[in-house]
Amino acid sequence: MPSAASGSPTHTSLLRTEAERRARLLTVRDTTVELDLTEPASFTSTTTISFDCTEPGESTFVDFKGVELWSATLNGRLVDLAGWRRGRLPLSGLESQNTLVISGLMAYSSDGEGLHRHVDPADKQTYLYAMSFLDAGPRWFACFDQPDLKSPYTFEVRAPEDWTVLGNGPSRRISPGRWRIRSPHPLSTYFVTLVAGPYLSVHDTYVDGEGEPIRLGLHVRASLGEHLEAEAADMFAVTKECFDYYHRTFGIRYPFGDYHQAFVPDFNAGAMENPGCVTFRDTFVFRARATEAERASRAGVIAHEMAHQWFGDLVTMRWWDDLWLNESFAEYMAHRCCTEVTRYPLWTEFGIVRKSWGSAADQSPSTHPVAGNGSVDAESALQDFDGISYAKGAALLKQLVAFVSDEVFLSGLRHYFETHAFANAELADLLGAWTDAGAVGLDEWAAQWLRTSGMDTILVERAAEQGPASAAGEVAVVRRVPPAGSGADRTHAIEVAGFDPYGAEQGRAAIRLGTSPETIHLPRSALLVPDAGDDTWAKIRFGEDAWALLPSVLSGRPPAATRVVVYNAIRDAVRDAELDPATALDVVCSSIAGEPADVVVAAMLRFARESLAGRYAPAAARAARLASVHATARAVLLAAGAGSDRQLVGFRATIASSEDLGELNAWLAGADLPPGIRLDPELIWAVTERIAMLGGDPDIIDRVLTADRSASAQVHAARARAGRPDPAAKEAAWQILTRPSELSAYEVYATAEGFFLPWQQSVTEPYVRRYFAEIGETATFRTGWALGRASMLTFPIDASAQALGLAETALSRPDLAAPIRRSIADGTDELRRALTARSRWPA
Template sequence: MSAGADGRTSLTRTEAEARAAALSVDSVEVALDLTDPSLPTFGSRAVIRFSSSVDATFVDFAGDELVSATLNGRPLDLGSWRRARIPLTGLGADNVLEVEGRMGYSSDGEGLHRHVDPADGRTYLYAMSFLDAAPRWFACFDQPDLKARCTFEVEAPEHWTVLGNGPSETLGPGRWRIVAPHPLSTYFTTLVAGPYASVHGEHDGIPLGLHIRASLRSELEAQAEDMLAVTAASFDYYHRLFGIRYPFGEYHQAFVPDFNAGAMENPGCVTFRDSYVPRGRITHAEQGTRAGTIAHEMAHQWFGDLVTMRWWDDLWLNESFAEYLAHRCCTEATPYALWTEFGIARKDWGSVADQSPSTHPVAGNAAPDAAAALQNFDGISYAKGAAVLRQLATYVGDEVFLAGLRDHISGHAYGNATFADLVGSWTRAGAQDLPSWAQAWLRTSGMDTLDVEHADEGVRLVATPPPGQPVRPHTVQVGLVDEAGAVTVLDPVTVGTDPAVVPVAGPAVLVTPDATDVAWAKLRFGPDGWERVAAALPGLTDETASVGIWNAVRDAVRDAGLDPRRALALVESSLPAQRSEVVWDSVLTFARTQLAATYAPVEERAARARRVRAVAWTLVDGAQPASDRQLVAFRQAVRLETDPSRLRAWFDGSALPSGLALDPELVWAVVERWCALQTGTGLLEEALSRDPSASGQVHAARARAARPDPEAKAAAWRLLVEPSTAGAYELYATGDGFWAVGQEELTQAYVPRWFAEIGRTARFREGWALGQVATQSFPRTAATPEALRLADSALRGDLAAQMRRAVVDGTDKLRRAVASLDRWA
């Protein structure tokens, strides 16, 4: 018997390549003892059969206790277990390794996560193995290119549901066997176990299941019809698109608590964060977002699961394709057209990442180890990659694009592949000059700027690259906005090193370089462009063109190229005329969190927030009662309310606009805002007594951290920087609430403490939670030169990779705000 490993070593690419060259893993059989989930640990026994061409290697094991380990019947030295690795020596051509240990349940959403539902005291488990968390619940060779046939035998309370990467067979009371139908990479192995509530269905011979904890049964049942319809439509779409049927048997979708990502594409058993099944009213746009995630994870069943990257620098091969195909699938095959959401939300997320010092190419990042690869799991890998693929489909033609995908998947099914393999497939399908295209778009970073110059012959479209980068070719359609707000979309033109001249017949109030929102570039509108935007945007009727303009407004503010006061005036004059509630929500969030906060002098923040609140109420008052638009705008108005008594009335269900009714999430939005305005806790305690659910506990954590009370701030601070038993979601919410706008004087003393102390949390946190807590708790309201000095000093120190990325990105946002405040003072 041996004590726990002293920390973990991140697998390097060099180690992975050597191990993949030497080993072939035939099968992994895992036995789990979950019979008493109240214990801090559970039993895990793995039997791995593999062949080897070398004498020595290592297996990954990140348990709390190594009970036994034998190789080909020979006991191994338990004391050799170090840094989550067990050395293996004296290997034969064919080997059997048996590793038994006690593994710790997690509370950070990785490994085998345990959640006790406060609503009813029931325990729920799920396994998250991405990116390198599989060894936290069973011993394995943990890298994507060592696929193996997997069998899981599970002992658990007999009334539980037990699901995994294949059909779940009941062996007897409290005993299940799950056999995956095809070889799996370790990072997408999973287990879902507990007294889950379920809705079952079937489509095209594929058994379907939706699962959630029992306290959310009614919400699941109310929303299951929509989710099953999207699932069925997505299956039909991908079967047509890929020409290969779904290969993993049953298809379960489990909505689990405390999930870090949006979802995870485990073959046969996809896990989602349970907020996708909201408590209360769900808007059409929110249903569309959920549909996009369902379609995204299903796309992975082919692109990622059936064919898997060899190493993490090709992570984009998973995420960019799933992002692009999901938006395409939903728009073409479901009631949810998602390209507006992609433009206003996803592209903005990616463009912020692509302009940060942490930017990186879409492909070919040569991640030296798994920990570094996790830092590239961002808006570039998702949104930028998807936008570039959308351009590629136009560049090579849809027929060639899809033929190449089919060739790639059929040629590498059940194995691993690289980007070079995919380029070969597209080339065989008829694509020309892909290496130069890939070099320009996939192996460079940053964003070009597309601007217009008015000339006698029409409009000159000019592309300017970021410093040190070549200009990429952009094929776009220029749009002319007339006095009535109508848009004339011109024929496609390509602009690159040389400007493109676009003939223009007749006057235009505004010329936009990308009227169809397909470019990956920053848009500008000429030397008098913002005057032209101010004249055209209030009457603009074309939703797609307006998305590009709003993105340009946000981007110019961040570049200190547009006075935030002027941007706020644009929001006031133009947002009420926009028809999309997705645009409303995104632009109001920008105005509330940046124009009236980070990009405003402290003394102006309250006044600017009142102006944003007035816009929100204009939208509420102008919306049809009980409409999605009314609800979206009211949610924003709640976050901007300054009168505690009015919030109290809403909490009691009175004085609400006609057509609106409280649901649990709206109640908590009211409570969180009430707590941010005063030191009392009465409303918070009352809300918790009504709603002691897991979601209620998370909202309560955010509300407590937001209270303008020194003791409340001190308590929240301890949660952020000291070890605790709090769940990851409560920590994230605490970080969200801590730096409330309007409390700058109260939180000022914590700014230097954050930069001095947050790095030390790597001593007791790891993985996703380590970086996410730092991201959520970054002192975003402290846009001062002194905060920048502290941030730069912290970055010169020793920070864990996940922590460094959070500090780099947060510092860049502060630096941009400080530059803007300085320029527009």
């Protein structure tokens, strides 16, 4: 073996100033990566980078985060390996044209970043995939790791002969066990990928309007093969419909050759938009019965990642501050695309699921503007990769379309794509494209909407004095209240609607609400709802007296968008301690059984269980409130047709809220099941987890695991073990959470989800102090996404008031890693909100 240098176990995150200097200095002409994946413990990586330098004689650095650095040559001369520190190798004496060759030993990951290795417990087969996003690319190949140093890539891969190897371009087997992949266009480092293993594949072809074909592929682990066969037709149909829509809407054909969608294990995100080879979490290949709403959610992710082939892949942001140029647009276009051309209308899902996620982020201490966050390095940019970048940005784009018109919006996008294809761009470039298309006032719009944080509140009040026509109509005043200290002066294009006590709409008025209140005239109504079309980004209030009207109004089934606005207002008001959680629970339990949308029913029953009967409820009231949730879930179950999606939604919620071990054990044995319910693997594990968490038979986990040896089962078992109300079980789980572990990232996350349960405080109370004392040390063996997610899921969100002091002390530590700091800051905010509600309404 060649002599080797060993790198530091920690790595330096790229500064924006460093990226700007390196971009001015370098142009990457070509990159070739040679990988040997034939050994199970580690792999070798040799990278050849051809690049130009604008200032010969200058120096720079290349990113390499391997285990050992074996050799490096620059223009044929050896580079001093002793300079390799913290994932960087200095390069000096650059010439106008340069060739860099770096070779080393790399480690497979188990955290979903870099080149991830998964051994499927079902058949012991090995599967690999690469996730290069935000600092992870150098964990498997040397590169200048920043979005604006694009390069064409060639991969030469040696792998076991029975494997399939896929990547960002057409993949060709050149001999047994040897593959070559060449990307047809330059790529940013963060979306370079590789998928390798004995994957099972299904293929199809999409033919565009000009008769040109695009080869399609779906790929999964062999153990999920039968499930892929069952789901492939739906996924291919959505893929083709999205291609039609985006080709027509953007005016530029998909440019990256084949279009593979690989469903891979242990994937942290929902999916990743790697050009030509999108990676998804493999839970989207349903191994159990799925509802139409769940298939709709999957369709949205497929459409989202395909939109990225234009937003992000064709035109890429220059720096991570403009991440929203990727995510907000993909989020908006995916929901629009699915609603317009697939069988899956998604705006209700956007309102009740996605906007709720973004709303919580925008009201937390870590809130930030959509754009222009001033991220000084890549790691800090990762902390802004949240519901604001996705859902808030998408909601603002809905507002922008109302502001500039759909024609101007789409025309500007086409101009933007044509001008910056295969290159990088900034927010100013996009605003300029819209301005050229006819938009006016965009700089002010961007300043108020994109560069400020927090949510306005929109409230409606009936005028104190009504005129002589009050018998037929009424006058109301709509006001906008900006978030405290923001100074944001936003204009909202919304509709205000009035409803009678039984949900019948009486009238609607379209307004543009800015600094000054707007006066509207509507027929006399029992309830006035601002933003009745769910068109803007704001908290909605309709007066304290309105809460009691909501059950009867909702029972009349006003439009879906209005119902979403009302339910979101309930959630926001509870979080802000403006609405008694007991009152909110009464509203939800009185109205949700009649809600037509399954995605709304599932979301609100979960909110009722986890928040209204959980963290926001006084301890003494929780049992009774959970019983109310359970009764509501059972009512949904019993009212639904046998075998219907609604029945499945109700049964899942009934399991999750049950405290009847006898009934749960009977169900697990297949007895007394509601007609139309058939236990599948996921339902079996749902019942098993609930039994474990209620203190049932401790051996039940292993018995179920014996019958189900899948990777999914391992994750369920980890959650069930952590959830057992037993000191020994909690200590074993704690070791997994706070010490290096051989478990997959998913098993660690599941362990965190099962640990701090509201009804187990007597067992978990000692670990509250330990969390704040020990969680910081997890940064010594976890990084990136895994570090932040594990610390966030472990946070003792239901702790007592004493935890606030511990949290504040932890946040004062200067050495706290950024992902952990954000997890503690946001968790502390949620804990404080819950404590405020409990103290205000103690019974």
